[in-house]
Amino acid sequence: MASDPTIPTSKTDTLTQPSASADIAAFVAKAKAMAPHAAGGRGRLVFALDATMSRQPTWDMACTLQADMFREAASIGSLDIRLVYFRGLSECRATGWISDTAQLARLMGKIACQGGQTQIGKVLSETRREAVASGVRALVFVGDAMEESVDELCARAGELGLLKVPVFMFQEGQDPAAEQAFREIARLTGGAWCRFDPGAAAQLRELLRAVAAYAAGGREALTRLASSAPGAAKLLGQMR
Template sequence: MGGTLKTTNSSNEISAFIKQHKTISKVVKQQQRLLFVIDATASRQPTWDLACSLTHSLLHATDGLKGLTLKLCFYRGFEEFRQTDWLTDADILSRKMSSVRCAGGQTQIRKTLRHALSEHQSSPIRGLIFIGDAIEEPPHEIIDLAGQCGLRKLPLFLFQEGHNLGVEDTFQHMARVSSGAYARFDLGAPGRLRDLLSAVAAYAQGGYTALTQRRDDAALTLLEQLPKS
C-alpha cells in the first residue's frame, strides 16, 4: 500500500513538472527575441573599454520593455564563438559582457549568420544586432547569408565601428537584403547609440508601427531604411 502511495505521489509530481515546463515554454515562445552579437577580435582592442561602456548603455536601453529577451554572442581567437542563454535582465548581460576580452583571430560573420538562422528556425528572432569593424571573409558569401535572413524575415541591424569603406559598403548591402538597417557605432555619440538600440528594441516588440509612434531621430534613421510592414 505504501508502494502504491509513493507511485501516485511520483506520478503527480511528474504531471506537475510537465505542466510547469509547458507553461514556461509557452511564456518563452511569447517573448520577442533579439540576438546581440559583438566582434571581439584584436582590431577592436584599442577602443574596447569605451566600446564596452557604450554597449552596457545599449543593453540597458532595453530595460523596461516587457516581453523582450536577449542573447549575447561574441567571436574572437581561433574559431571561438560563445553565447549566453536567453536573458531578460540587462544587468546580467552587462556582467557577461564585462568578462569578454579581445583576442586575435579572423572575423566569423558567416558563422554568426548561420547560427542566427538556426536559432530563428527553432523559434523566431525579431532581429540581430551586430557591432563590428572588419570583414575578413568573402563579402559575397556574407551578403548571400544576409539575403537568406531577409527571406526568413530576420532583419539585421548592423553597427559599424571605424570608417573602412569596404566594410561600410558590405554592411549596408547586408542591411538592405535582410530588410534591416545600418548605422555607425560612433564612440563619440553615446546618447545617439542608446537611442538607436532603444529604437531597434521597440521595432522588435511592435514592428514598423511602434517606430512611427516615436518622435526621435533614431527612429527616423531606422524608418528611412526599414520596409513598411
C-alpha cells in the first residue's frame, strides 16, 4: 500500500541491525552530554502503537485519548509528540514532531489498521535514532502482542536505557509472551509496564496522562500527579 503523502514519514521501513560496540560508545558519550528535562525545553514523547488488524478498536480509542496527553502536558509545560506505528508485513512509519492535538488527530484518522506481525524492534530503533539526533524524554508503546526475538528487543531496549530514555509499555490483554517482553523492555530502560483491559478507555487515558506529565515535566511532575492518580503512582513505583 502506498503511503499517504499527507503523512510525514521517517525511514523506519528498513530494519536496522543492532549497534556495534563503537556505535554504542558514541551514543553513550552523547547521552552523557545531554541534559534531560532542561528548564524551558519542550518535552518530546514518542507515541507508538501497534496498528495490526487486531488493534483497530484500541487505535480508535487512542485517537480520542491523545488529546488528554496534550492537555496534561499544557498544565506543566509543553509537549511535542512523534507518532510511530507499524502494520502489514513490513510497514513502519513515523510522523514529524507534532505540537497540536488537532493535527495529530487528523493524521491518526487517516491510518487504517492492517493485518501483520509486530515490529517493536523498529519502534525501539527509531526512538534511539531520534534520541541521539535531537533528544527524546520518553517512549510509550501500546500493544497486545510480541512476535519477535526477545533477545534482540532487549538489546535495543538496553541502548535506550543507556540514553536515559524510559519506555512505558502498555499491554492490552493477557498474552504471556507479550507480558514477558514488555516487562523486560520497561526494566532495561528504567520505564514501567502496565496492563489495561480491552476497551478500557479510562484506564488508558490515565496511563497516557501520566506519561505526558513525565515527558513535559520530568519525574517531579509525575510525582505530583501520582498523589491524585493511581495510574501515575503505579508507573512511578516501577521507575528506577
